[in-house]
Amino acid sequence: MRSESDAAAAVVRVRGVATRAGGRILLRNAGFDLRSGEVLGVVGASGSGKSVLLRTIVGLTPAAAGTVAIFGEELGQPGRGDLRRFGKKWGVLFQDGALFSSLTVAENIMVPLREQLDLSPALMHEIAALKIALVGLPPDTAAKMPAALSGGMRKRAGLARALALDPKLLFLDEPTAGLDPIAATDFDSLVRDLKESLGLTVFMVTHDLDSLTAVCDRIAVIVDQHLVIGTLAELLRNPDPWIQQYFSGPRGRAARIAEAATG
């Protein structure tokens, strides 16, 4: 429940972070706090380093400068024990699901359960079935191998694995890309409901303007190697031409009209 987590506490604290890929600086001096129970959407042009920022925050890619703290703990060069501890607290969904290709979907979801907790096989199967249902996959997916799934199903199976341990913090890399609009809407409502009930904090790289308006509390835009953060309303007032074009283009307008219509 939300009452147990201090609303003011920063779940993710990023200070002065610079990222680099292939010798090219992608982002300079990025700093923000991701507050508990907040959903932050990250947008930017292709190749602007959204995914690299996500990888830097979870410690997969070392930052060129700056520090990242998660749940108040600094994540420098994470050692084995650190990874194990953090693995319990967060869930990460990669762009193509990143399922283990030699395991079935159910076994994939049971990997974190088996590694991090001490549960009976029957209970693990039950929890796996629950997660498969929650992300909207048909029950017969459980026994399938990842190679037999479509891209959208792989993504949802990846989300089920990310949610396996009911983490407080979720990192999502383009969660709705490749989903049909109905599945994408279901996904948005799942994230919103889990956020309401579990006080979930979400860091989401996305291009889906519907997701941005429907679930994100704040939006971070990467423009010219800098991070601009604000609510949708604040960003709409931002004079930067790229931001204006992004949110005021035909797609952006349609999403805002839909938002206005639903209130």
Place this chain on the structure above:
Amino acid sequence: MAQSIEQTRDGDALVLRPRGRWVIADAQALDARLAEVRPGAVRRVRIDLAGIEAMDTTGAWLLFRLKRSLEARGAAVSVDHVGAELAPLFAQIEKHPVEPIKRTHRGFGLIVLLAHIGFRTVEFLRLTRALLGFFGEVAITFVRTGAKPRRLRFTPMVAQMQRAGVSAVGIVGLLSFLVGIVMTYIGAQQLKPYGAAIFTVNLLAVGFLRELGGLLAAIIIAGRSGSAFTAEIGAMIVNEEVDAMRTLGLDPIEVLVVPRILGLILTLPFLTFWADFTGLAGGAVICRISLDIPLTTFLAQLHSAVSLWSVFLGIIKAPFFAACIALIGCNEGLLVTRSAESVGRRTTQSVVQAIFLVIVLDALFSIFFNAIGI
């Protein structure tokens, strides 16, 4: 205790008061608590959630499961004090019906064994057919490329020759040098008591030039390049690169397979010659050191023991070995399905099959040479 479930009676109704933290970390204990709930034959059950401190999807699911099993017994179940925060969580769980996962049973020993044997037999036959089909396909592509030599991809072929051949010179040379040493020691040990130590050179020369040099080179290349062919092409399949090639109108056999096969056919004879040379060199060193046979005597004996024809007989086999290794390596690569596991399995298969077929081919050559009297 972090969590509990209190059972009280309220008239004819059973009241359940779950307390504490209902989260996944305590799921095993919760499951045990829930098993203790004995509703008996009550008609009404009230679940009061006021004492819940924290709940996640797993906790909610366990409660929901309890509710469903009570309802299945015909009791009317109501849930009180859900709270604004937990309501969406329960709504999500109610919206998505959970179906238990069917766990597969492996069956009994003998049946499993029989099924396994049958499966492997069919697999073997299918693989043989696939390899034959692949051989035909490659042969046709070769003929087509031969008719239009411009379609031969020269640069990739040279790159393959560099990777499969030139880079293997060190390891092939070192290993056959060592095998030459071993053979000389063993031969000398057997022949010395008869005062025939000089014939160690004959043994070494015939053994290396006719058989060992070619086999050593082929087996090293099967392990080194055959596996690389499978892994490279397999990774390209996983990455959908081969499909992309097909849609661009490129023939994967022409682009990927032909340069590899040609490259290996052209390099393996040289590696065989190199293995022959280093093996004899190893023998010569040991002859000099421990048998007191100087290099000039060694060379003279070598000259009388074998002719150029023996060298040729050893090397003529190399292109066949090379074709065999490259064909199997590429075929297994193209059989990869889109999973990491299958890349590993196919690579293993490729090396095992290539070494097996090289030795079978070598035996067939021996029979053939014997039959025609060489």
